[in-house]
Amino acid sequence: xxxxxxxxxxxxxxxxxxxxxxxxxxxxxxxxxxxxxxxxxxxxxxxxxxxxxxxxxxxxxxxxxxxxxxxxxxxxxxxxxxxxxxxxxxxxxxxxxxxxxxxxxxxxxxxxxxxxxxxxxxxxxxxxxxxxxxxxxxxxxxxxxxxxxxxxxxxxxxxxxxxxxxxxxxxxxxxxxxxxxxxxxxxxxxxxxxxxxxxxxxxxxxxxxxxxxxxxxxxxxxxxxxxxxxxxxxxxxxxxxxxxxxxxxxxxxxxxxxxxxxxxxxxxxxxxxxxxxxxxxxxxxxxxxxxxxxxxxxxxxxxxxxxxxxxxxxxxxxxxxxxxxxxxxxxxxxxxxxxxxxxxxxxxxxxxxxxxxxxxxxxxxxxxxxxxxxxxxxxxxxxxxxxxxxxxxxxxxxxxxxxxxxxxxxxxxxxxxxxxxxxxxxxxxxxxxxxxxxxxxxxxxxxxxxxxxxxxxxxxxxxxxxxxxxxxxxxxxxxxxxxxxxxxxxxxxxxxxxxxxxxxxxxxxxxxxxxxxxxxxxxxxxxxxxxxxxxxxxxxxxxxxxxxxxxxxxxxxxxxxxxxxxxxxxxxxxxxxxxxxxxxxxxxxxxxxxxxxxxxxxxxxxxxxxxxxxxxxxxxxxxxxxxxxxxxxxxxxxxxxxxxxxxxxxxxxxxxxxxxxxxxxxxxxxxxxxxxxxxxxxxxxxxxxxxxxxxxxxxxxxxxxxxxxxxxxxxxxxxxxxxxxxxxxxxxxxxxxxxxxxxxxxxxx
Numbered sequence: 001x002x003x004x005x006x007x008x009x010x011x012x013x014x015x016x017x018x019x020x021x022x023x024x025x026x027x028x029x030x031x032x033x034x035x036x037x038x039x040x041x042x043x044x045x046x047x048x049x050x051x052x053x054x055x056x057x058x059x060x061x062x063x064x065x066x067x068x069x070x071x072x073x074x075x076x077x078x079x080x081x082x083x084x085x086x087x088x089x090x091x092x093x094x095x096x097x098x099x100x101x102x103x104x105x106x107x108x109x110x111x112x113x114x115x116x117x118x119x120x121x122x123x124x125x126x127x128x129x130x131x132x133x134x135x136x137x138x139x140x141x142x143x144x145x146x147x148x149x150x151x152x153x154x155x156x157x158x159x160x161x162x163x164x165x166x167x168x169x170x171x172x173x174x175x176x177x178x179x180x181x182x183x184x185x186x187x188x189x190x191x192x193x194x195x196x197x198x199x200x201x202x203x204x205x206x207x208x209x210x211x212x213x214x215x216x217x218x219x220x221x222x223x224x225x226x227x228x229x230x231x232x233x234x235x236x237x238x239x240x241x242x243x244x245x246x247x248x249x250x251x252x253x254x255x256x257x258x259x260x261x262x263x264x265x266x267x268x269x270x271x272x273x274x275x276x277x278x279x280x281x282x283x284x285x286x287x288x289x290x291x292x293x294x295x296x297x298x299x300x301x302x303x304x305x306x307x308x309x310x311x312x313x314x315x316x317x318x319x320x321x322x323x324x325x326x327x328x329x330x331x332x333x334x335x336x337x338x339x340x341x342x343x344x345x346x347x348x349x350x351x352x353x354x355x356x357x358x359x360x361x362x363x364x365x366x367x368x369x370x371x372x373x374x375x376x377x378x379x380x381x382x383x384x385x386x387x388x389x390x391x392x393x394x395x396x397x398x399x400x401x402x403x404x405x406x407x408x409x410x411x412x413x414x415x416x417x418x419x420x421x422x423x424x425x426x427x428x429x430x431x432x433x434x435x436x437x438x439x440x441x442x443x444x445x446x447x448x449x450x451x452x453x454x455x456x457x458x459x460x461x462x463x464x465x466x467x468x469x470x471x472x473x474x475x476x477x478x479x480x481x482x483x484x485x486x487x488x489x490x491x492x493x494x495x496x497x498x499x500x501x502x503x504x505x506x507x508x509x510x511x512x513x514x515x516x517x518x519x520x521x522x523x524x525x526x527x528x529x530x531x532x533x534x535x536x537x538x539x540x541x542x543x544x545x546x547x548x549x550x551x552x553x554x555x556x557x558x559x560x561x562x563x564x565x566x567x568x569x570x571x572x573x574x575x576x577x578x579x580x581x582x583x584x585x586x587x588x589x590x591x592x593x594x595x596x597x598x599x600x601x602x603x604x605x606x607x608x609x610x611x612x613x614x615x616x617x618x619x620x621x622x623x624x625x626x627x628x629x630x631x632x633x634x635x636x637x638x639x640x641x642x643x644x645x646x647x648x649x650x651x652x653x654x655x656x657x658x659x660x661x662x663x664x665x666x667x668x669x670x671x672x673x674x675x676x677x678x679x680x681x682x683x684x685x686x687x688x689x690x691x692x693x694x695x696x697x698x699x700x701x702x703x704x705x706x707x708x709x710x711x712x713x714x715x716x717x718x719x720x721x722x723x724x725x726x727x728x729x730x731x732x733x734x735x736x737x738x739x740x741x742x743x744x745x746x747x748x749x
Contacts, residue, residue: 031348035341041096044323045069047340050098051311052319053279063089066100070319072343073101073147073311078421083144084357091356099356101347103147106197107166107418108132110139111365111426112374112544115381116416116485116521117152117178119540121168121565122627123380124668124690126181132377133185135370137197140421142360146350147198149246151182153233154203158576159566160213162489165417165521165541167208169565170578170624172229173687176236183240191243192351194359201237203248203281205263206230210250213575215490219252224680226252226263227715235272243346244277247309249284256291258284259300264308277342279311280304286315297321302330310339366426371545378549383538384560384628391513391535393556393630394473400443402471403431404464404507406450406500407479407519413453416541417486417521426544430477430517433547438555445471453481454498461499461506468510475515475554476507478529482541485521494525494572501529508532517550523568527621538564559630561666561692563735568622574613579624579736580683584611588618623737625670625687631661631697638732638740645746647723651707655732655740657693658700666694669703672731672739678724679717685736688712705732709746 039047049065050072056062059082065071066089077083083102090100108114114132115122123129133150140148153175156167168175179201188196206226210217221230234245245268248257257263258280268274285304286297294300298321304312305322312318325331347353364370384392394401407413411427435444449464450457468474478500483489495501505528508514516533518526521541530536537560539550552558569577588610595614612618634657641652659665671689675682689705713723725748733739 031345034348035344038096038098038344039337039340042340044326044336046096047336048319048322050340050343051322051336052316053103053311053313054316055314059086062086066090067093069094069096069098071100072098073103075103075313077102078104078143078145080143080358080362087144087356098344099347099352101147101198101350101352102144103149104140104145105150105418105420106136106140106145106148107150107152108136108416109374109419109543110136110145110421111423112139112367112370113415113419113422114374114377114543115546116165116541116543117168118165118522118565119381119542120377121174121178122383122540122562123377124174124563125380125692126177128377128380129178129181130185131373133182134188135373137186137188138195138360139365139370140197141195142358142362142364144358145197146352147200147244148186149200149202150186151179151199151237152202153179153237154206154208155230155233156208156566157578158208158210158213159494159522159524159569160490160492160572160575161208161210162215162417162485162491162521163487164208164566165485170567171565171580171687172232174565174690175233179233180236180240183237183242187241187243191349194355196350198243198346198350200244200246200279201234201242202246204234204245204257204268205248206252207248207250207257213490215488216249219250221252224715224719227721231267238268238272238274242276243349244279245274247278247280247284249281249287251291251293256284256288256293258309259288259293259303259307261307269308275342275345277310277346278308280309280313280315282313283315285309285312285317298325301325305331305335305339310342374543375545375549378539378542378546379552379558381540381542381562382550382553382560383562383564383626384535384630385538385622385626386530386533386536387628387630388534391515392537392554394442394554396441398442398472400445400471401434402445402447402464402467402474403434403477404447404449404467404474405477405503406448406453406455406498407517408446408448408477410452410481413481414519414542414546416482416543417489419482422544428545428547430547430550433551434554437548437551441555449503450499452498453479453484453496453500456498458499458502461503464503465506465510468507468512471512473513473515474507474510475517476504477517477519478504479519480521480524482521485541492572494522494569496524496526496529504529504532515554519546523564523566525569525572525621527570530621556630556663559663559665560627561629561668563625563627563668563670564622565624567620567624570619570621571616574616574620577620580686582681583684586610588612592617623735625668625735626737627668627735629661629663629665629667631659631663631665633665633667633695633734634658634660635733635740638742640730640742640744643742643744645709645744647709647725647746647749649709649746651709651730651744653705653707653730653732655703656700657695657703659695659697662697664694664696666692667734668692670733670735670739671705671707672736673712674729675712675714675724676727676729678714678726682714685731687736712746
């Protein structure tokens with residue numbers, strides 16, 4: 001039972017060999033020769049056409065442009081017959097026969113919808129994530145979609161930002177692991193497989209740090225923080241062979257991502273040696289005019305291409321302006337040729353020249369094994385936040401249950417954000433699943449109480465309370481509709497919308513066991529709802545098979561094992577809030593007085609001398625990595641093979657883990673590190689490894705970790721990357737806030 005970061009490194013290296021091909025192999029040389037031969041035949045207009053991506057609605061208009069070589073890629077065509085038809089125009093009717101690259105936002109499933117990426121991250125299981133992406137690729141390729149705009153690997157530490165739903169959360173290591181798994185799933189064992197989709201690492205870079213959690217907003221991330229926090233998942237994506245990158249909407253320190261030479265050229269191309277293709281986000285080139293960074297479309301095209309962008313998504317600034325820019329020597333032919341090389345190279349790697357048409361059969365959509373995998377993903381993504389007095393799982397003593405709330409039977413809403421192609425008719429809701437799977441064991445009384453999550457009409461609460469009085473237990477499903485999270489759906493207030501809080505309060509007053517199930521696209525501020533409930537399950541929007549998975553968890557067929565991939569704040573005003581923060585000269589302590597404890601006319605030095613909030617303290621509602629189980633686990637006997645290591649050494653750690661409860665279960669064992677003294681302030685804790693460990697009731701095991709000391713490296717005061725010798729602390733435990741600890745020292749060579 002050994003987990004190593006070395007395994008992660010090996011997996012990434014292996015993927016890079018299969019997904020995009022290694023350098024200097026015969027296949028690569030053959031592709032490069034084909035690229036150069038085709039490039040030599042192209043007119044300037046055809047080159048600019050390859051750099052042009054459109055989202056067309058009129059087929060005849062599109063066909064005319066494709067026939068003239070004015071389009072390199074399309075997005076949002078999902079009719080398989082139309083996709084083959086337009087591809088036939090490109091291959092058989094254009095002068096050079098260059099196939100189109102057909103793309104779509106396939107974020108967490110195509111037809112079979114998996115939990116939102118934030119929910120998948122809660123599994124702490126990269127195999128689940130990889131399988132979900134593979135299934136998405138198989139289903140989407142049945143409609144000719146061979147390029148997806150995922151994974152989104154922005155580090156996201158502010159749930160006001162709606163796009164946190166698309167992320168893997170707040171931690172660079174977890175995001176790197178999960179992002180790599182998605183890339184492997186989308187791209188499969190080979191990009192030229194008909195069922196593979198080219199992945200796209202987005203958004204490059206720091207978009208998740210949008211000021212105030214407001215979408216498209218500016219970010220102010222200095223280089224050291226950029227390299228230590230926001231860039232690692234993207235470096236992992238390059239190492240994993242990710243085929244494409246997407247620029248970000250935000251400007252960082254005044255430079256929009258679509259024209260940021262430092263990240264696109266200096267880091268991505270020169271430092272990381274990325275030879276894939278870079279695309280703008282939707283019209284982000286033209287939007288630099290709104291930023292006040294570009295005077296017009298011509299200026300935007302020039303700055304984008306000179307920064308290293310290859311393809312323009314939908315704004316047409318490239319194809320309309322670059323010819324004049326070339327004539328004026330503002331953009332070089334070399335820059336244009338390099339962009340086209342990257343595009344053609346991708347198309348050859350994907351086998352589009354040899355197999356341009358759809359090969360995946362339609363019957364793969366909603367395949368039985370796909371639905372089964374989606375259900376398992378939900379089972380491992382639902383977090384048990386509270387379970388007072390063993391309220392869950394529901395026992396045989398519960399004969400009648402009241403199912404209440406606006407999310408209990410909301411097939412569209414539980415699919416979550418970024419679901420263009422999933423169909424609510426295929427969604428199985430909790431109400432439907434409970435009735436069908438457990439209706440022979442319990443009598444179900446259903447009262448929605450509220451029509452939807454924002455509903456403020458309280459008239460239905462009376463009926464819900466009446467139902468609760470007639471039941472042995474109450475299960476209330478609350479949260480947020482899918483439209484309330486995702487792109488452009490930022491919130492300043494993260495409380496439950498509408499009359500949902502009042503509903504929970506009223507149900508709690510009945511005195512029956514109350515189970516609250518939250519379905520949402522982000523972590524919400526639910527402190528008072530948790531307090532009013534006997535048990536709380538948190539399900540980020542779970543997708544197609546959310547109902548059956550949640551039903552099995554409620555009735556104990558499945559023991560929850562998920563962990564929070566983000567920190568849950570007590571109040572919105574605590575944001576941004578994340579576990580891996582730096583310390584201050586006056587860190588908070590648990591004995592500091594809160595606002596209600598402060599004496600009247602208190603002296604100015606009696607309170608307020610620590611870094612915390614008078615009204616919220618310093619602790620979160622739930623920390624990163626937190627999640628309960630129906631069973632209990634005991635950690636003991638933490639050992640380090642040596643507490644004195646060298647920079648080139650390896651840290652070997654073991655800990656005893658025992659299932660001390662009555663149920664079989666899975667524990668996510670987490671390893672954290674603190675570099676006590678650094679040339680710059682270091683985080684109080686950083687996740688470095690994790691492992692899902694299954695144990696039967698009463699069973700124990702030894703869990704081993706092997707961590708290369710080189711993985712403790714960071715960008716220090718002099719902006720060089722390396723391990724700084726000194727003293728470290730290590731924790732192994734059940735969350736970022738709890739665990740056994742040990743100290744060790746890293747000496748210079």
